[in-house]
Amino acid sequence: MSVKIPAAAFFAALVIVSAGFTGCDRFGGNAPAAPGIPGAAPEVQVYAVNTTTAVQGQIQDYLALSGDLVAGSTVDAYSDVAGRVTRLYVAVGDQVRRGDPIAAVDPSKPGMSYIPGITRAPIGGTIVALPAQMGMTISQAVPVARLTGGGALEIRLYVAERFISKMALSLPCEITLDAFPGETFRGSIHEISPVVDPASRTMEVKVNVENPGSRLKAGMFAKVRVITERKDQIVKIPSGAMIQRFGEDYVFTVETDPADPAFQVARRKTVVPGILVDGVLEVQSGLLPDEEVVVRGHTLLEDGSRVNVVDRAAPLSVN
Template sequence: MKRNVMIVMAGLALLASCAQNTKPKAQNEAKGTEEQVPVFAVGTTRAVKGQIRDYLALSGDIVSGTTVDAYSDVAGKVTKLYVSVGQRVEKDEPLAEVDPSRPGMTFNTGVVKAPISGTVIALPAQLGMTISQAVPVARLAGSGSLEARAFVAERFISKMRVGLPVELTLDAYPGRTFYGRVRELSPTVDPVSRTMEVRITVKNEDNALKTGMFAKIKIITEEKSSIVKIPAAAIVRRYGEQYVFTVETDPKDPAFTIAHKRIVTPGILIDDQAEIREGLEADVEVVLRGQSLLEDGVRVRVVETTAPLKTTY
C-alpha cells in the first residue's frame, strides 16, 4: 500500500513539472502572435506647391498671315506664266499674260502683275486656260508674320478666347518650341465637321517656319500658380470617394510609420499631374505605389522614393 502511494505522488510531481514548463511556452507564443502586426511596403513621393496648366492639344498647318489674289484686267486665254509655286516676287513684277483676242479680232495682251511683294503659294490659272476677270491668276502670301491654323471641336469652343497663349512643336525642329497667341476665332462652326477655325499668330524671328508646315499645337486654356499638386496615380477612387494616403509617425509607437487616409478635392488633371484644391498640404509624403491594399492606420515601410513633380514648366 505504501508503495502504491509513493508511485501516485511521483506521478503527480511529474505532471506538475510538465505543466510549469508548458505555461511559459504558451505565454511566449501568445505574446509573439500579438506582436505580428502586418507591415505594407510602399513607394512614396512628396506633394509640391507650384504651377499647373490645362491645355487643348490640336494639330494644324503653318499659313501666311496675309494672302492676296492677283487678277487679270481682261478676260481671255492664259498664254504665259512667268512664275511658279514657291517663287518669291516683288510688287508689280509680271506674273502672267492673258490674250483677250477672238477670232477675227486681235487685242493687246494683258499683263497680270503682283499686287504685293511675297511668295507665290498657288496658281489657280494654268497655261492655256480661258479665264474671266473674276478668276484669280495667282495667290501671293505676304512677307509678314506667319500664322497657324487649327480647328477646335465644338465641345471645346467654350474654352476658347482671343489672346490665349499657344505652344507649337514641329517635326522639322525636334526639341524646339515656338510660341504664339490666339488671334482670331471663326464666327461660325462648320456644320459638317462640327469644328471652329482658330487662327494663331506665331513668333518666327529667325524665319525657321515655312508656309505649309505641319504643327502640333497646345492652346493653354487655364493656368494656375502656387497650387498643391501630386502625381495623379497617387489618388485612390473608391466608393464615391477620392483620397490619398500619407505616411506619418505611428502615435502609439514612434519607431513605426503608418498610412493615414486623407479625403482630397482634385482640380485640374493633365499630363498625369493632379491639382489638389483641398485636403493636402505641400511637402507632405504621399503614397504613390502600393496604396490599393492600404487602410487607414496600417503600418507601412517606405521601400521606394520618387522625386517630386517639377514646380514650373
C-alpha cells in the first residue's frame, strides 16, 4: 500500500536534514577554532590611553602667604604743646616736604594768651591720616598727622615655624591682588625677623613691593608667592603620569611596535622624581624631553602592552 506524503512535510524534513549536515561541518576540521581552543589565533588586547609630551623647562617651588600692603616708612607728627587745634594746613593725600606746617595748636587758657604752636612735617612724604581735627583739644601724646615717606610699600608676612629654613633675603615674590585681577606684581624679601613669636610660632618677614604707576595703595590685601626654589632646563610631566608601586616610581611611554609598525606599545621606564608643584612633577632622571607619556589608562599596562592613543593632551608650559 503506498502512502502519499504531503509536499509541505517533505520540504520540512529536507530542511532538518540539511541543518544536521551543516552543524557537522561547523565543528569539523575545516572550521576556524574558537578562542581558547588549541590551534586558535591568540587575541591581542589593546588598551585605550591618553598621553602628553614630556617638556623641558622651568619649575619653581613656592610658599603661599598673604598680608596687607603697608607703607614702608610711616612717621607720626606730634605737637610740641597741648591745646586746641585752630588750623589745619594739609588734607589727607597731600604731599609735603620736611618742615612744612601741618597744624596750628593754641595752648591758650582762660585769662592767658599764647602764640599758637606750629606742628611741622618730620619727613617728606604723603599725609595718610589726620587724627587731629579742627577744634579738637590734644596733648603732646596724640599724633596730629601720619605720613608715609618715599611712596614705598611693603607686605608683612608671618611664616610658620616649619618653613623658616626656606626663608632668605632677596628671595623673589609674586604678588596678586583682587583689585587687579590677572596682573602679577613683583617684590622681594628685604627683612627677616631674628626671633620667632612664641605665642603664634611664626616669624615676621617683610617684602618690598614694586609699585609702577603708584597704583597699589596701603591697606590693600595681597596674596604672595615666595619663590623658595627655582630650577631651569628640567624635564617635567603631569604628576598623574607617575605610578608608585612597591617602592618603585615609573611611567609608561608610547613607542612604535617593532614587531608591527602599524601599532604602538607601552614601555615602562623607572624615573627619579624631583619637586612637585601644583600637579607638575620634576623628573630628575629616567625620561627625556619630548617623549610621549601615558597620563590616563596606565593602571593596567605592562611593559610591551599594545595601546591605542585616543587623546593627546597639550604639553605643559615651558615656564
